[in-house]
Amino acid sequence: MITQELLDARSKLEERLQKLTGGAGVFASESDIFAMSCGCIGAISYIQGLQLEDVEVYHDELKNLIEDFSRNLGIFPSVSYAQMKPGKFDLERLQAHDLCDSCKKEYAGCGGKPWPDMILFKMDEGGESAFTDILRFRSGLEELLRVISKRPAYVMQFNIFARICGCVGVTAVVRGIFGDEIQRNAEEIVEHLTRTSEEVGIEPTVVYTTFVHGTEAVAGISAQATCKACRTTYEEYEVIPRPDLDILYFEK
Amino acid sequence: MRWLSVAHPGHMEALKEIVEAGGSNIYEVYTGGSPDCIGTARSGLGTPTTEDIREQVDYAHANGIRMNIVLNSACLGGRHLTRDGHNLYRWYLKILNDVGVDAVTVAEPFLVEMIAKEFPDIAITVSCIAFVASPQKAIYYEELGADTIALDININKNFPVLENIRDAVDCKLKLLVNEGCIFDCPFRYAHFNLLSHANGPEPRPLLNYEYYQQRCASMRVEHPELLISSGWIRPEDVKEYEAIGIDIFKISGRIQSVNWITNCVKAYTSREYHGNLLELLDSTRELRRLFYLPNDALEGAIEKWKTCDKNCYRCGYCKKLSSEILVYSERRTPDETLKPLSDYMVV
Ligand SMILES: [Zn+2]
Ligand SMILES: [Zn+2]
Numbered sequence: 001m002i003t004q005e006l007l008d009a010r011s012k013l014e015e016r017l018q019k020l021t022g023g024a025g026v027f028a029s030e031s032d033i034f035a036m037s038c039g040c041i042g043a044i045s046y047i048q049g050l051q052l053e054d055v056e057v058y059h060d061e062l063k064n065l066i067e068d069f070s071r072n073l074g075i076f077p078s079v080s081y082a083q084m085k086p087g088k089f090d091l092e093r094l095q096a097h098d099l100c101d102s103c104k105k106e107y108a109g110c111g112g113k114p115w116p117d118m119i120l121f122k123m124d125e126g127g128e129s130a131f132t133d134i135l136r137f138r139s140g141l142e143e144l145l146r147v148i149s150k151r152p153a154y155v156m157q158f159n160i161f162a163r164i165c166g167c168v169g170v171t172a173v174v175r176g177i178f179g180d181e182i183q184r185n186a187e188e189i190v191e192h193l194t195r196t197s198e199e200v201g202i203e204p205t206v207v208y209t210t211f212v213h214g215t216e217a218v219a220g221i222s223a224q225a226t227c228k229a230c231r232t233t234y235e236e237y238e239v240i241p242r243p244d245l246d247i248l249y250f251e252k
Numbered sequence: 253m254r255w256l257s258v259a260h261p262g263h264m265e266a267l268k269e270i271v272e273a274g275g276s277n278i279y280e281v282y283t284g285g286s287p288d289c290i291g292t293a294r295s296g297l298g299t300p301t302t303e304d305i306r307e308q309v310d311y312a313h314a315n316g317i318r319m320n321i322v323l324n325s326a327c328l329g330g331r332h333l334t335r336d337g338h339n340l341y342r343w344y345l346k347i348l349n350d351v352g353v354d355a356v357t358v359a360e361p362f363l364v365e366m367i368a369k370e371f372p373d374i375a376i377t378v379s380c381i382a383f384v385a386s387p388q389k390a391i392y393y394e395e396l397g398a399d400t401i402a403l404d405i406n407i408n409k410n411f412p413v414l415e416n417i418r419d420a421v422d423c424k425l426k427l428l429v430n431e432g433c434i435f436d437c438p439f440r441y442a443h444f445n446l447l448s449h450a451n452g453p454e455p456r457p458l459l460n461y462e463y464y465q466q467r468c469a470s471m472r473v474e475h476p477e478l479l480i481s482s483g484w485i486r487p488e489d490v491k492e493y494e495a496i497g498i499d500i501f502k503i504s505g506r507i508q509s510v511n512w513i514t515n516c517v518k519a520y521t522s523r524e525y526h527g528n529l530l531e532l533l534d535s536t537r538e539l540r541r542l543f544y545l546p547n548d549a550l551e552g553a554i555e556k557w558k559t560c561d562k563n564c565y566r567c568g569y570c571k572k573l574s575s576e577i578l579v580y581s582e583r584r585t586p587d588e589t590l591k592p593l594s595d596y597m598v599v
Contacts, residue, residue: 176470
């Protein structure tokens with residue numbers, strides 16, 4: 001199942017990174033496969049402990065690392081790059097995309113520097129990705145939210161994630177849907193996300209929405225199989241609720 | 253006549269592509285200054301060094317283009333009124349002056365007056381974040397020392413006010429053409445204030461949430477007509493503004509990709525565009541993969557807006573036009589389609 005592959009790929013990438021840089025303080029805190037509303041799909045690894053100079057020194061190795069990572073998950077990248085933290089010299093993530101046609105135009109040109117703080121490893125035609133189901137997961141949830149809200153609700157991005165703690169899950173960044181609409185249809189949404197999760201090998205223990213801070217506007221919807229430590233955190237939210245989080249389902 | 257002011261992300265490669273795309277239409281390029289000094293209300297990605305700026309100023313000048321550095325923080329936190337702060341700004345402006353920067357864009361009246369007095373060689377643009385929306389306010393800023401005023405985008409479709417401001421002042425007037433912000437947006441002041449701190453000197457707030465951005469995107473999904481009543485100016489309609497004496501037209505988008513910026517430059521220099529208008533708009537970036545607003549369907553609407561009294565609650569013209577909006581569905585799956593907005597909601 002893709003989620004197990006993602007978990008394995010995250011630890012393998014982390015291991016290779018640590019061996020490469022000799023740094024015990026280098027981590028891949030989270031790895032994701034994503035689909036965006038434009039049609040781009042890709043793979044991400046969030047990295048801690050590397051700076052711009054490391055990216056320059058290990059340029060070719062990091063390129064191979066993220067591209068292997070992506071290909072092993074069935075996504076054949078047409079672009080790969082290192083993204084720095086905004087305004088900083090710390091590496092935020094390594095990323096590889098199978099680009100949609102309109103993003104292809106945006107990433108092209110400008111001597112490989114479409115944005116000033118991105119270090120582009122490569123840009124080419126890529127290949128035919130083997131794992132494209134995630135596009136269907138994104139639009140499937142979007143259509144459900146549109147029916148529920150009676151407006152063109154929007155799933156900007158849909159991710160499958162695997163974290164260093166062991167948590168795995170699916171999460172959607174959404175716009176144009178509100179808490180009461182989710183509440184009225186909680187059962188249907190939980191069922192839909194559970195089904196999607198199972199397709200990728202996840203049995204969610206918690207399903208929740210997050211809000212645009214201080215409002216009823218929903219910012220994200222997630223289904224997650226929590227690790228032990230994170231499970232305790234969600235249990236605590238039942239006692240002291242987090243104001244921007246609404247739990248739709250919690251396995252007892 | 254050079255008439256375009258173009259967003260520049262800050263690296264030399266970008267500048268070269270922008271110059272190539274816009275050629276002799278470009279009056280100036282503008283880019284962010286050092287966040288550690290004054291800051292800016294827009295987030296910029298790479299920060300150029302003094303040497304970078306010098307090299308780019310030379311390149312721009314060789315192509316007949318001016319360099320404008322944006323220092324338009326909406327909130328200076330009182331630093332400007334301390335002796336140390338004033339000296340810091342003086343030191344930084346002297347560097348910009350020495351490397352040949354032609355102009356700076358500021359939002360704070362104090363900076364307008366101080367720069368006019370201490371750096372007579374630097375031309376001053378008053379930022380649209382100073383929200384100049386009346387003849388009287390334009391006169392105040394001109395008297396403080398403004399050479400150019402970028403007007404509040406809320407009056408972009410208000411021709412009587414634009415004409416009165418043109419009558420009232422002699423300085424150059426600039427309009428932002430491609431910002432998709434909500435008309436009379438309730439978040440505008442607070443959002444710019446937040447961004448000024450987030451992109452300004454330390455201490456910067458470590459935000460968990462971007463309330464304004466996320467909230468306004470949700471509002472537009474709820475009320476797609478807000479995409480239409482917004483203050484953007486179509487490439488085809490620029491001539492209407494030239495006819496009333498607007499001098500410079502500003503293309504926004506410092507955080508967009510270079511190809512995105514040059515695509516906008518090409519649309520505005522050719523004065524025509526036949527695609528999704530949202531592809532040209534900054535600040536609605538996240539919605540252009542949701543909605544398709546056909547630019548061709550908006551042909552002629554400018555005639556209505558010229559005389560519109562901006563009472564949206566009883567007018568309904570933009571809401572009616574929103575039936576032209578299409579919605580992307582099932583992206584990059586075998587069922588991908590563009591559906592009319594009315595398939596999803598009552599229009
Ligand atoms: Zn894309
Ligand atoms: Zn966990």
